[in-house]
Amino acid sequence: MSLPVRRFAPRLYKQTTTRFNNSSLSSRLASQTRFYATRQALQFPKARKSGPSPVAIGTVVAGVALGYFLFKASGGDNTVARNFDADWRKVDYNKVYREIAELLEDEDYDDGSYGPVFVRLAWHTSGTFDKTKGDGGSTGGTIRFHPEAGYGANAGLDIARNRLEVVKRNNPQISYGDLYTLAGVVAVQELGGPVIPWRPGREERLSASSCTSDGRLPDGAKGASHVRDIFYRMGFDDKEITALIGAHTLGRCHPNRSGFDGPWNASPTTFTNFFFTELKNQDWVPKKWDGPFQYVDKASGQFMMLPADMAFLTDPKFRVYVDKYADDEEAFFKDFAGAFSKLLSLGVKFPDDAPVYKFKTLDL
Ligand code: HEM
Structure with a gap:
């Protein structure tokens, strides 16, 4: 199999990657919390004989007030404790x-x-x-x-x-x-x-x-008509939808997030037109596993496509743009920039004097 050539300060694709495991993390945190509580109990083993001191009462009141403030400040949600006045x-x-x-x-x-x-x-x-x-x-x-x-x-x-x-x-x-x-x-x-x-x-x-x-x-397990329903609802056309799916040149699927598994190509941390070249140039076969239905490349079995990704190969209207972007990365970059910028602005009522930024890439 001809592996794609990596460009732009390439990073080696790690065969074994560190995966973030939510369940093991939360059980680790839970056990740490228990351990901490136990240590506190050990440090203060004796129950006080008299009633609580004014200092203890003050501490409890301050703690409750702080908790209430944080809860209100986060809109009653505990995922993000901080909200500030946006300006x-x-x-x-x-x-x-x-x-x-x-x-x-x-x-x-x-x-x-x-x-x-x-x-x-x-x-x-x-x-x-x-x-x-x-x-x-x-x-x-x-x-x-x-x-x-x-x-x-x-x-x-x-x-x-x-x-x-x-x-x-x-x-x-x-x-x-x-x-x-x-x-x-x-x-x-x-x-x-x-x-x-x-x-x-x-x-x-x-x-x-x-x-x-x-x-x-969108649901990765579904096909072209579902993909169109979702993106037409946002106001995109077939060309923009195809340009946007090119972002699947980056990253990977994680079994503990979406259930699907694997990267789309060998350079998941470099933005290229490889989503389109790989979609066209590899033989994609059903992955044999216990997980949800998805495709892997026949040659190595390391790379993947979702059923929704495959719709761009098989649907004739999407396919026109897949062919174009596979041949012409510059055209893909131009159309992706337009469609992604539009996506990030959908429904936003920008203040009239908000400027359009075009940031200089830093290449850190
Ligand atoms: C048909 C439309 C789409 C479907 C069905 C879809 C589905 C998915 C799925 C299932 C994953 C794996 C998530 C995980 O397990 O971590 C994923 C990852 C990703 N998607 Fe999409 N997606 C679609 C469109 C898009 C668009 C429009 C963009 C951006 C413009 C995008 C950018 C990404 C990126 C960058 C990742 C990798 C994330 C990571 O590595 O953590 N996707 N997508």
């Missing part, structure tokens, strides 16, 4: 861009970069938009609130949100919608993709009230 004019976006870029690389995470999961966060933050109803989209950064945070399609995106929390702390006046979409821009650019025009000014929301209902994002 887009006071944020230095070039500084934020750099801070996000500095968070991308981590040898111990997945294939060595948070870039792919940042792109996915930006997309799932925005892809709830419904052009008929006029709701959904990245305004408010509602993906951080339950129930939206807990929808099956968003499994694993807490990892991206938690990674970005330090940027919010350093730049309290950026709204979460701006932060999550900008993270996608930084990731695409810094992993070798095109410059993505991006505007700030997404309004902040402090509660879950504008979360949309579940089921607005």
Whole structure:
């Protein structure tokens, strides 16, 4: 099999990757919590004979007040404890861009970069938009609130949100919608993709009230007509949809998130047109395993395609653009930049004076 050539400061594809295992992490945390409580008990073994001291009462009252404040500040949601007054004019976006870029690389995470999961966060933050109803989209950064945070399609995106929390702390006046979409821009650019025009000014929301209902994002197990239903609802055409799916050049599927498994190609941390070249050039066969139905390349069995990805090969209208983007990476980069920029803006009422940024890629 001819493996694709990697470009742009390539990173070796790790055959064995470190996977984030939510269940083992939570059981580890649970046992740590128990251990900590036990140590506290050991340090203060004797029960007080008299009633609680004024200091103890004061401490409890202060603790309850702080807890209540944090709960209210997070809109009653406990995934993100901090919310600040967003004021887009006071944020230095070039500084934020750099801070996000500095968070991308981590040898111990997945294939060595948070870039792919940042792109996915930006997309799932925005892809709830419904052009008929006029709701959904990245305004408010509602993906951080339950129930939206807990929808099956968003499994694993807490990892991206938690990674970005330090940027919010350093730049309290950026709204979460701006932060999550900008993270996608930084990731695409810094992993070798095109410059993505991006505007700030997404309004902040402090509660879950504008979360949309579940089921607005595409299901990887389905085919072309489902994919069209989902993306037409957002206002995209076949060319834009095909350009957008090219983001599956990045990252991988994780059994503990979507149930599917594996990367799409050998350079999952470099933005290329390989999604299209591999889709066309490999023989894709059903994977033999206990998991959900998906495809693997016949030659090595290391790379994968979702049933929804295969729809772009078999559907004649999508296929026109697959052929074009496989032959012409420049055309793909241009159309992807336009479609991704549009995706991140869906439904957003930008302030009239919010400028369009075209950030310089840093290549850190
Ligand atoms: C038909 C439409 C789509 C379907 C069915 C789909 C489905 C999926 C699935 C099942 C995963 C694996 C998640 C995991 O297990 O971690 C995934 C990952 C990913 N998707 Fe999509 N997706 C679609 C469109 C898009 C679009 C439009 C973008 C961005 C423009 C995108 C960007 C990504 C990225 C970068 C990853 C890798 C994430 C990581 O490595 O953590 N996808 N997608």
